[in-house]
Amino acid sequence: MKIAVVDDWSKSEKAFAEGNDYVRLAWDGEYRKGDSIVFSGLTPDSYYVVNVDPCVGEAFVLVKAETVTYTVPFYEKKTSYNPIAFVGNRHYVSIRKAASYEVDSYRNLALNPFDQHEESSVYPHALANVETRGEAVFAARNAVDGVVATRSHGEWPYESWGINRQDDAEITIDFGRAVDIDEIRLYTRADFPHDNYWIRGTFTFSDGSRETVEMEKHVDDPHIFKIEKKGITFLKLGELIKADDPSPFPALTQIEVYGKNA
Numbered sequence: 001m002k003i004a005v006v007d008d009w010s011k012s013e014k015a016f017a018e019g020n021d022y023v024r025l026a027w028d029g030e031y032r033k034g035d036s037i038v039f040s041g042l043t044p045d046s047y048y049v050v051n052v053d054p055c056v057g058e059a060f061v062l063v064k065a066e067t068v069t070y071t072v073p074f075y076e077k078k079t080s081y082n083p084i085a086f087v088g089n090r091h092y093v094s095i096r097k098a099a100s101y102e103v104d105s106y107r108n109l110a111l112n113p114f115d116q117h118e119e120s121s122v123y124p125h126a127l128a129n130v131e132t133r134g135e136a137v138f139a140a141r142n143a144v145d146g147v148v149a150t151r152s153h154g155e156w157p158y159e160s161w162g163i164n165r166q167d168d169a170e171i172t173i174d175f176g177r178a179v180d181i182d183e184i185r186l187y188t189r190a191d192f193p194h195d196n197y198w199i200r201g202t203f204t205f206s207d208g209s210r211e212t213v214e215m216e217k218h219v220d221d222p223h224i225f226k227i228e229k230k231g232i233t234f235l236k237l238g239e240l241i242k243a244d245d246p247s248p249f250p251a252l253t254q255i256e257v258y259g260k261n262a
Helices: 075-080 140-144
Strands: 002-006 013-018 022-028 036-040 046-051 059-063 068-071 090-097 125-128 171-188 198-205 210-214 223-225 229-242 251-261
Touching: 002 022, 002 090, 013 022, 059 171, 125 140, 140 171, 140 251, 171 198, 210 223, 229 251
Parallel strands: none
Antiparallel strands: 002 013, 002 036, 022 090, 036 068, 046 059, 046 090, 125 171, 171 223, 171 229, 171 251, 198 210, 198 229
16 A cells, blocks of 8 residues: 655655555645645555545545545635644654454444545545535535534534535435434534524435424433434435424534444
8 A cells, every 4th residue: 555645736646655564654844725634545344544634534434446546625616614624744643454353343334534425436425516605614525524512503623514504404314325224313503592493303315214203492411213224325415404494504513324244
């Protein structure tokens, strides 16, 4: 395997490291707009633990390609990340093959701080039919990044999935493989009175089944739903009904889906 930091203008490698089951790249220098971190020599349909920056955190992911390119976020795209991530002149990036006990463990299957809007070969992956004004702080990936701060909205750590007042808004979590689940948790944004909240939503699963759930006005606590499904590859949350409240702005801070590989 190999990790390389690639300059967008010259296409040259600013730094790189290679190894077998575990590669660590510690390098001195600065990221520039357009730089990317390229992970190559991967085995498709295999599990890895990736860390693009200590301030982003480790991600347990299923990779379906030999090469994955992570675009370093800058400017508006950076607003949904910790402001000190990718900053400075000393950096640490790592990737390793996941251990068998990690692959088989019970976990939050939706968690992926490595998720990118444009990357479709790494799972779990969050996608939605709307994201408020196309802004990074309201992107679908924010709902699976592991950051749960519900009492405000906007830049990190208050990033969320925003629906742009769209009544048919829906978000999909694609696991990329069959999983068995038994619990879903939703952390709805609670920046009241700016925010509204949902009183009802419907989960649609890859097996064609549906489950409608009721919600209340929560602040810090999650909505917890005990839902058992076997062998699903994705779930979708939609048909969201707002409360009778003056605000038109309900939003989702985080979705957690607990289970294990099928």
